[in-house]
Amino acid sequence: MITVQDHIAGITPYKPGKPAKELERELGVSPVIKLASNENPLGPSPLAVRALRAALDEGQLNRYPDGGGYYLKAALAQKWGIGPEHFILGNGSNEVIELLLRTFLAPGDEVLAADLTFVVYRLITTAAGRTIREVPLKDHVHDLEGLADAVGPRTRLLFVCNPNNPTGTYNTAGQVASMLKRVPDDVIVVFDEAYAEYATANDYPDTLEILRRRPNTVILRTFSKVYGLPALRIGYGITVPELVDYMNRVRQPFNTNELAQRAALAALADHAHVAQSIAINEAGKGQLAALFDRMGLPHLPTQANFVYVNVGMDGAPVFQECLKHGIILRHIHGDWLRVTVGLEHELTRFGQVLEQVLPILKG
Ligand SMILES: Cc1ncc(COP(=O)(O)O)c(C=O)c1O
Incomplete structure (x- = not known):
């Protein structure tokens, strides 16, 4: 018999997402745009x-x-x-x-x-x-x-x-x-x-x-x-x-x-890389804010490289639909999603997908 302490058994394990390459294969979408883990979209120094x-x-x-x-x-x-x-x-x-x-x-x-x-x-x-x-x-x-x-x-x-x-x-x-x-x-x-x-x-x-x-x-x-x-x-x-x-x-x-x-x-x-990363983040924050404002979605001012947004309905199906289109987000709870600031073209694509799927989901 396998036994474990109760406090270990009670933990909900951290759920890793599938590797992007695997998603691309499954969905037939390439490249997948990952806006889920607050990573630097510019890449490493x-x-x-x-x-x-x-x-x-x-x-x-x-x-x-x-x-x-x-x-x-x-x-x-x-x-x-x-x-x-x-x-x-x-x-x-x-x-x-x-x-x-x-x-x-x-x-x-x-x-x-x-x-x-x-x-x-x-x-x-x-x-x-x-x-x-x-x-x-x-x-x-x-x-x-x-x-x-x-x-x-x-x-x-x-x-x-x-x-x-x-x-x-x-x-x-x-x-x-x-x-x-x-x-x-x-x-x-x-x-x-x-x-x-x-x-x-x-x-x-x-x-x-x-x-x-x-x-x-x-x-x-x-x-x-x-x-x-x-x-x-x-x-x-x-x-x-x-x-x-x-x-x-x-x-x-x-x-x-x-x-x-x-x-x-x-x-x-690598001060140049840091400066460029911050500049990209500032631009992306503006792009996301403009998108969410246009769509009438409440979002919080951010001091980080992600935006917390209320999609006005359960976020789980929104996450799933975006995923089908090759956009990976993070559903936090209820109506709230977290979107990592990506590169300009990634956020443009995300905006197109969100503007397409959200009205359909909301019926
Ligand atoms: C608030 C916070 N602290 C720490 C970390 C973990 O960082 P590290 O990759 O250095 O373990 C993260 C990563 O997402 C984070 O969001």
């Missing part, structure tokens, strides 16, 4: 690709990676203006989330997060047999006062996803400051800033400044979004050396691979 080729040519795949991430951390230290001992690298920032939970949550401790945010906080907390309490978004935005209210004696970690996935909304510096006044210093506050490079708001918080004053603060960043390297799985956390030291005790010694480290290092210096 060319400097990163060049670094990967050079790394392969060196023929060192028989060696273990640099488990300390020496060069990448040195470059990050320079970028952020703090010492390399403030950084922890992860196999995607997802792994840093996992390290935080595994390192700092004792039995009976709990995590606080929003109810509609990055699903991995819930997934990893539940998988670890720990408790997560979720505070509803308020007008689609993290309710930071509500989160501060919800802090209890066993709250150990508090996640603020900023900008928030899937809504694209953000919390201002003022909101964060006012929340922090009320959150005890021993609660580790994690600012997940996977999309921060896309944020243009003047009052987007400077969390590094917060970290300087409040040690139990962690900032999460990733190479999966604006740098265009999600396939390589590399991200990082920034915090005080003491917390890094504890996480290093739990971390697998070679958790980030050599190719990922080298590509990330090159991507970090």
Whole structure:
């Protein structure tokens, strides 16, 4: 008989989409346009690709990676203006989330997060047999006062996803400051800033400044979004050396691979690629806003590389119909879909499909 702990049996597994090539074959549509995973439609940094080729040519795949991430951390230290001992690298920032939970949550401790945010906080907390309490978004935005209210004696970690996935909304510096006044210093506050490079708001918080004053603060960043390297799985956390030291005790010694480290290092210096990616995102945001306005579909202003849109009917059949036309979206819940900002021609095609299928579905 196969047995498993109840909290594992109760998890709904993350559902990966089919590979684009497989969909193209099944649907007879090519190319499929993927607007589902908040990826960079421009592609990876060319400097990163060049670094990967050079790394392969060196023929060192028989060696273990640099488990300390020496060069990448040195470059990050320079970028952020703090010492390399403030950084922890992860196999995607997802792994840093996992390290935080595994390192700092004792039995009976709990995590606080929003109810509609990055699903991995819930997934990893539940998988670890720990408790997560979720505070509803308020007008689609993290309710930071509500989160501060919800802090209890066993709250150990508090996640603020900023900008928030899937809504694209953000919390201002003022909101964060006012929340922090009320959150005890021993609660580790994690600012997940996977999309921060896309944020243009003047009052987007400077969390590094917060970290300087409040040690139990962690900032999460990733190479999966604006740098265009999600396939390589590399991200990082920034915090005080003491917390890094504890996480290093739990971390697998070679958790980030050599190719990922080298590509990330090159991507970090590719300012032209980052600038172009942001410009494409700004243009695409405008294109999507114009499309949804024309169609009368409510959508939220976004600080990220995706738009949260209300299609005015159950989103599941809308997702399915778009899929049949080779457009992959993400149905979040109810009437709401999340659409990743693509290239101009991809969004034009998406607009044509949506304008075709939605009136038919609505009858
Ligand atoms: C809010 C948020 N944090 C973290 C991640 C994960 O990033 P990584 O690829 O670095 O694990 C994502 C990816 O979609 C995300 O949306």
